[in-house]
Amino acid sequence: xxxxxxxxxxxxxxxxxxxxxxxxxxxxxxxxxxxxxxxxxxxxxxxxxxxxxxxxxxxxxxxxxxxxxxxxxxxxxxxxxxxxxxxxxxxxxxxxxxxxxxxxxxxxxxxxxxxxxxxxxxxxxxxxxxxxxxxxxxxxxxxxxxxxxxxxxxxxxxxxxxxxxxxxxxxxxxxxxxxxxxxxxxxxxxxxxxxxxxxxxxxxxxxxxxxxxxxxxxxxxxxxxxxxxxxxxxxxxxxxxxxxxxxxxxxxxxxxxxxxxxxxxxxxxxxxxxxxxxxxxxxxxxxxxxxxxxxxxxxxxxxxxxxxxxxxxxxxxxxxxxxxxxxxxxxxxxxxxxxxxxxxxxxxxxxxxxxxxxxxxxxxxxxxxxxxxxxxxxxxxxxxxxxxxxxxxxxxxxxxxxxxxxxxxxxxxxxxxxxxxxxxxxxxxxxxxxxxxxxxxxxxxxxxxxxxxxxxxxxxxxxxxxxxxxxxxxxxxxxxxxxxxxxxxxxxxxxxxxxxxxxxxxxxxxxxxxxxxxxxxxxxxxxxxxxxxxxxxxxxxxxxxxxxxxxxxxxxxxxxxxxxxxxxxxxxxxxxxxxxxxxxxxxxxxxxxxxxx
Amino acid sequence: xxxxxxxxxxxxxxxxxxxxxxxxxxxxxxxxxxxxxxxxxxxxxxxxxxxxxxxxxxxxxxxxxxxxxxxxxxxxxxxxxxxxxxxxxxxxxxxxxxxxxxxxxxxxxxxxxxxxxxxxxx
Numbered sequence: 001x002x003x004x005x006x007x008x009x010x011x012x013x014x015x016x017x018x019x020x021x022x023x024x025x026x027x028x029x030x031x032x033x034x035x036x037x038x039x040x041x042x043x044x045x046x047x048x049x050x051x052x053x054x055x056x057x058x059x060x061x062x063x064x065x066x067x068x069x070x071x072x073x074x075x076x077x078x079x080x081x082x083x084x085x086x087x088x089x090x091x092x093x094x095x096x097x098x099x100x101x102x103x104x105x106x107x108x109x110x111x112x113x114x115x116x117x118x119x120x121x122x123x124x125x126x127x128x129x130x131x132x133x134x135x136x137x138x139x140x141x142x143x144x145x146x147x148x149x150x151x152x153x154x155x156x157x158x159x160x161x162x163x164x165x166x167x168x169x170x171x172x173x174x175x176x177x178x179x180x181x182x183x184x185x186x187x188x189x190x191x192x193x194x195x196x197x198x199x200x201x202x203x204x205x206x207x208x209x210x211x212x213x214x215x216x217x218x219x220x221x222x223x224x225x226x227x228x229x230x231x232x233x234x235x236x237x238x239x240x241x242x243x244x245x246x247x248x249x250x251x252x253x254x255x256x257x258x259x260x261x262x263x264x265x266x267x268x269x270x271x272x273x274x275x276x277x278x279x280x281x282x283x284x285x286x287x288x289x290x291x292x293x294x295x296x297x298x299x300x301x302x303x304x305x306x307x308x309x310x311x312x313x314x315x316x317x318x319x320x321x322x323x324x325x326x327x328x329x330x331x332x333x334x335x336x337x338x339x340x341x342x343x344x345x346x347x348x349x350x351x352x353x354x355x356x357x358x359x360x361x362x363x364x365x366x367x368x369x370x371x372x373x374x375x376x377x378x379x380x381x382x383x384x385x386x387x388x389x390x391x392x393x394x395x396x397x398x399x400x401x402x403x404x405x406x407x408x409x410x411x412x413x414x415x416x417x418x419x420x421x422x423x424x425x426x427x428x429x430x431x432x433x434x435x436x437x438x439x440x441x442x443x444x445x446x447x448x449x450x451x452x453x454x455x456x457x458x459x460x461x462x463x464x465x466x467x468x469x470x471x472x473x474x475x476x477x478x479x480x481x482x483x484x485x486x487x488x489x490x491x492x493x494x495x496x497x498x499x500x501x502x503x504x505x506x507x508x509x510x511x512x513x514x515x516x517x518x519x520x521x522x523x524x525x526x527x528x529x530x531x532x533x534x535x536x537x538x539x540x541x542x543x544x545x546x547x548x549x550x551x552x553x554x555x556x557x558x559x560x561x562x563x564x565x566x567x568x569x570x571x572x573x574x575x576x577x578x579x580x581x582x583x584x585x586x587x588x589x590x591x592x593x594x595x596x597x
Numbered sequence: 598x599x600x601x602x603x604x605x606x607x608x609x610x611x612x613x614x615x616x617x618x619x620x621x622x623x624x625x626x627x628x629x630x631x632x633x634x635x636x637x638x639x640x641x642x643x644x645x646x647x648x649x650x651x652x653x654x655x656x657x658x659x660x661x662x663x664x665x666x667x668x669x670x671x672x673x674x675x676x677x678x679x680x681x682x683x684x685x686x687x688x689x690x691x692x693x694x695x696x697x698x699x700x701x702x703x704x705x706x707x708x709x710x711x712x713x714x715x716x717x718x719x
Contacts, residue, residue: 005647005660007617040644061617062659086630086662105620125618135604136611144601258598265601 004042006083008032009059011124013048013210014203014242015364020072021056027075028058032083041083047123047211051111052364054094059106059124066106068094111362114380116343118351119167119327120367123211128246131253134214140259142330143218146225147267150333155226156182159329161337163349168194168285168322169397169426170502171348171415177319180309181227184317189229191220191271192313192320194290195236195243198282199398200449202429204353205323207365209236209243212327213250217260217273219329223319224271232273233313235290239280247275282399282453286501287320289455300457301501322427324353344370348414352425358394358432359385368413375409378432389434393517397426399446399453400506402513403439422513424506438535439518440525444472446510450503461504464495468511478538480526485515534596537581541597544585546571548593555585555594613651622680623657624703626650628690629674631665637672638691645692646675649699658703671714677702686714 010016010025028043049057054068058078065088067078074092081087090098096109106112117123126133134140146155160175181189193216197205209216220232236244251273254260262270276294283289284299291313293299312318328350332340341349348370354377357363361383368377378384378391385391393403402423404411411417415425433442447469456462468491471484492508499505515522524530531539544555544564549571556564556572561580566572574585586594599607628634628643646660666674671688677698678684685708687698694712701707710716 003614003647003651004617005643007615009618061619062621062661064620084630084635085632085664086628087664107620126615132607132611133615135608136615138608140604141608144604148601257604263598265604266598 004040005062006041007061008041008043008083009046009061009124010043011047011049011055011057012045012128012242013052013123013207014240015048015052016055016057017242019055021070023072024056024058024070024075027072028079031076031079035079035084037079037083044127045129046126047128048120048207048365049124050115050120050365050367051094051362053362057094063088063103064105065103066094066097066109067092110383111364111366111381114372114376115367116351116369117367118331118340118343119208119324119353120211120365121331122215123207123365126212128211128213129249131214131250131257134212138334139214139330140218142333143221143225143259144265145333146222147265147269152182152226152228155222155333158337159226159332162328162332162340163337163344164325164328164332164340165348165415166322167324167328167352167427169400169424171425174321174325177309177321178223178226180307181229181317181319184310186317188231188314188316189227190313190316190318191223191227191229191232192291192294192318193220193232193234193326194285194287194320194322195234195240196278196285196290197237197240197323197427198285198453199400199427199429200446201355201357201431202398202427203355204365204428206240206243208323208327208353209240210246213243213247214254215330216247216323216326217250217254219326220273221260221264221271222329222333223321223326225269227317227319229319230270230272232271233276233294234273235276235278235284235294237278237280244275244277251275281455282449283455283501283503286503289501290320291318298455300455301503303500324428345412345414347416348425352413352428354428354430356382356430356432358430359389359391359434359437360432361386370414371412373410373412374404377413377430378409382432385432385434389436392433392435392437393439394433395423395431395442395446395510396429397424397506397509398429398431399450400424400502400509401426402509403433403442403517405517407517422509422516424509436533436535438476438531438533439514439521440472440476440531441533441535443510443514444469444476447472447507450507454504454507458498458500458504460495460498461500461507464491464499465504465507467491468495468508472511475522475525476531476536476538478525478529478536480522482526484526485519485522489515530597540581541576542574542579542581542583542586543595543597544572544574545593545595548591550591550593552590554588554590558584558588560584613654616656621657621659623655623659624680625678626658626660626703627663627676627678628660629664629666629672629676630662633665633669634672634674639673641692642673642675642690642695645695646699649695650703653699653704655699655703668714671717674714677708679703679706682706687712688714688717 165171288302551569563575563578
């Protein structure tokens, strides 16, 4: 057997792939061969390391050197210096790992220090297209334990004991869901996985599927054994081509090893999984719409009850869990429900993966124990807002969630505390906003999204979200009237109470939470006709300060709308009717005489 | 179809291959691999260390390279750092000497004096 003295791990997740990590990997393979090291050094394409901000990322073991922003052109230097001569190329290391010329281990870096990886344990460690590497990391040990030592009742008991709650957003206890499906007697049952991650800015599930697909397959087989099902479906969006490809490879490998299919491990238990590719409708992340879509029907929700655990796919008892929920199951089986229950807080157990995005220094994927404060995530792990701007709020739960304002930054991240402050756990998107973000505009953005994605089946959502969006657009265009806020509030209340599915019921949340914490911004737009953050262009004015203007004319020369006029050496004037508010004049003025207000 | 036993074999075999991918706190074996080291035959020495450490399943030992250690005359040079102890420098290394160093020094903490830089002058 070949032992390689060094492993070069290259992130092949979507983030790094889009910054051309595949070319980097190919360059490594080529140059390693040129140096005649191909039997000593192994190149591995892994899942996401999490620190997407500084990708493409390359980690070289045994030294554990963490190279960031690696370009194809840098590869030669790394191969010749590091791999041939053992000299780590310090200029390419992630800055934080270098302290006074000493290399710190990754666990000591701020971004990783407060994290705890359970669902992401194998992401960035194993080659997701190689089942043997998954097996080496205790893979398929949980299914083996379940099939040889545990009864279905015992499995459900263990999951209940762990306190695991659904990671897709609503937070329903997973063990209970399994129990309901177990209790429903029928000749056929189904196990489904919701991989239709649709929140803007969320990519937790994608990263699990890309980095550790087998962990989801194994957990689904365990769920199948627990409730008495022999068929699983993974509903994954077509917009995730890498995830789809790796899932299919993983399914094929598992079938080849007899870990899916008939008579698994010779125990008599049979279970197989098929992929269903979603066409990209947001509503298909809603459980009943998803099941309709798998059946080949339109992706529209059905009324509940009956719940899927009683009548789901093709009217048979069905469980539907999210990718991240499944990613925790095998660890719970191997290490026990008590172990999992010891992480996190009283009512929120375990860890949660978040996709950090927006106005944050360390964009990326983080996994933290429940109960970690928002402050730790934003400042300690995320490194705060770029360019020293002030943190204003963070949106969790995407279009169904709400914002957490700066004054509540010490809130621990738990299902219940987040709901109390008008937000929600959601699937894990965290969009950070700084002082330059207008909260009315943010609400408008999310409403625009839900309005587009409303399936049209029920009136409250189809018509209601449209009306709310119209009012918000009116406000951001400076045409807001007194009474608009009241109208928004009453619409929100009615839609919440009457929409058919969660998409509609939660669609007013971004408005309600921004109204709750940033009502003054709405009022400023409506009454004073001002956008305090300076985002809504209709409410902005660029004005030349007569005292500071030297009459050089640079602004007029650069104005794309030709709306600045004046005579040399006398103050210039902007024609407000023609101004398109592009800000070019302010940028170009050498004397700082132009202000936005 | 794989049996439970076959699965266990795959697990152990692959774990050996990928156990390199983690942070280690234990003994570090560093081989000088600058031009002088490579020319004097450092590469087979490095590979012998990797092989020996794996054969003995030493989980916390790191075998790594470094640049020129400075006494090109005595290459290939290998330094062994055991936590909390002075580093020991072995000189004019060959793959044949590796087994003894791993067995006596890396595992049992007793430096192989006859191969060290100190024994050269004598």
